[in-house]
Structure formats: structure tokens, C-alpha cells
Amino acid sequence: GAVVSQHPSRVICKSGTSVKIECRSLDFQATTMFWYRQFPKKSLMLMATSNEGSKATYEQGVEKDKFLINHASLTLSTLTVTSAHPEDSSFYICSASTSGSRIAYEQYFGPGTRLTVT
Amino acid sequence: SQQGEEDPQALSIQEGENATMNCSYKTSINNLQWYRQNSGRGLVHLILIRSNEREKHSGRLRVTLDTSKKSSSLLITASRAADTASYFCATGYSSASKIIFGSGTRLSIRP
Numbered sequence: 001g002a003v004v005s006q007h008p009s010r011v012i013c014k015s016g017t018s019v020k021i022e023c024r025s026l027d028f029q030a031t032t033m034f035w036y037r038q039f040p041k042k043s044l045m046l047m048a049t050s051n052e053g054s055k056a057t058y059e060q061g062v063e064k065d066k067f068l069i070n071h072a073s074l075t076l077s078t079l080t081v082t083s084a085h086p087e088d089s090s091f092y093i094c095s096a097s098t099s100g101s102r103i104a105y106e107q108y109f110g111p112g113t114r115l116t117v118t
Numbered sequence: 119s120q121q122g123e124e125d126p127q128a129l130s131i132q133e134g135e136n137a138t139m140n141c142s143y144k145t146s147i148n149n150l151q152w153y154r155q156n157s158g159r160g161l162v163h164l165i166l167i168r169s170n171e172r173e174k175h176s177g178r179l180r181v182t183l184d185t186s187k188k189s190s191s192l193l194i195t196a197s198r199a200a201d202t203a204s205y206f207c208a209t210g211y212s213s214a215s216k217i218i219f220g221s222g223t224r225l226s227i228r229p
Binding site: 034036041042043044045046049091093095106107108109110111112114 | 153158159160163166216217218219220222
């Protein structure tokens with residue numbers, strides 16, 4: 001159980017276009033979802049925390065108008081990179097947690113989405 | 119930055135040897151977790167240790183936590199080629215809240 005999927009796994013887009021990444025909890029209800037960004041050979045940097053039905057909380061330095069996060073249901077959160085530029089190229093990973101988790105604080109991670117902006 | 123520091127940044131050992139990675143953090147925590155990531159892939163949760171625990175075992179993994187020193191270590195015993203990956207510690211601060219990842223250690227196991 002506790003499977004999180006991401007779609008797409010890889011995406012290449014042209015500079016100036018917008019890209020949407022989906023994060024789904026397949027077999028549980030995710031009350032909270034997190035979005036991370038990872039540069040090559042670097043650690044994961046938390047971008048934002050989203051709770052179902054409310055606005056996301058962004059980490060310092062993350063542009064909320066550029067990285068739009070929607071958590072419309074208990075199984076789906078989306079990250080939209082608007083007007084993407086080459087510097088937005090990165091590995092984006094989501095995770096989900098639930099208030100009903102067997103282990104409090106446990107997050108379940110998706111497999112990641114590799115975004116390349118040309 | 120809240121991000122923890124891990125050392126070494128990279129570690130290369132012979133198969134069969136033990137690997138030790140260290141993690142230090144800056145503020146008081148509720149729990150500390152260790153994750154593994156194979157190149158370009160998602161994260162695998164390895165073990166969670168709570169702030170009131172000092173040591174935890176899971177198979178070939180042994181994790182220690184010293185809250186007075188704000189540090190943790192991950193020991194992998196009898197390493198295997200399949201253990202080659204990046205290992206990250208992550209600190210949690212309250213129930214169901216965000217976790218902050220450390221800088222990571224790249225572990226290579228030589229056959």
C-alpha cells in the first residue's frame with residue numbers, strides 16, 4: 001500500500017510554455033502533499049506544502065506565481081511550472097502523507113518527474 | 119538554511135565492508151529519517167528514529183541519534199553492490215509536517 005504516482009515521468013518543453021505535473025496517491029487519501037526539487041547530484045529542496053482544499057504554503061525563495069500548486073482532492077495534487085525557462089530544468093518529486101498514517105510523520109514519495117526546458 | 123549536513127559527501131568502499139554516514143542538523147527535531155535514492159529515481163524510506171530514541175536497527179541498517187550533539191549516523195553492515203546509491207537524512211519537526219533533507223552521501227560499493 002501507500003503508493004504515490006507522478007505523471008509524466010519525463011517531459012521536454014520549449015522555453016516560455018507551461019508544464020503540469022500530477023501527483024496521485026493511489027491507495028490512500030493524502031491530506032498533505034509536498035513538492036520537492038532536486039538538481040543533479042544535489043539534495044531535495046522543499047518547494048511547498050499543500051493541504052487538500054487550501055492554498056499551498058511555499059518555502060522562502062520559491063515563486064508562487066511561477067510554481068502553481070493545486071491540491072483539489074485527497075488523491076491529487078498538481079504542480080504547474082508557468083512560462084518555463086531552461087533554469088527550471090530539474091527533477092521534481094512529490095510526496096504525500098495522511099493523518100491516518102500507520103506511522104505519524106511518514107511521507108510516501110513519488111518516482112519523480114524529470115523536466116527539461118529547451 | 120535548515121538543511122542538515124551529511125558527511126562524507128562521497129564514500130567508496132569494498133563489497134563486504136561496513137559503510138557509515140553521518141548527519142548533523144541545527145535545530146531541535148521530532149524525528150529523523152533516512153532515505154535511499156538510486157540514480158535518477160525516487161526515494162526509498164529506510165528507517166525513522168524518534169527524538170526520544172537513541173538507536174534503531176532494521177536488517178543490515180543501524181541508526182543512532184544523539185540529540186545533544188544534533189547528529190545521527192547510518193551504518194550499513196556487510197555492504198553489497200546493490201547498496202550503491204545516495205543516502206539522505208531528513209529531519210521532521212512535528213506531526214505530519216514537512217521534512218528537511220540533508221545534503222546527502224553518495225555511496226559506491228566496489229565489487
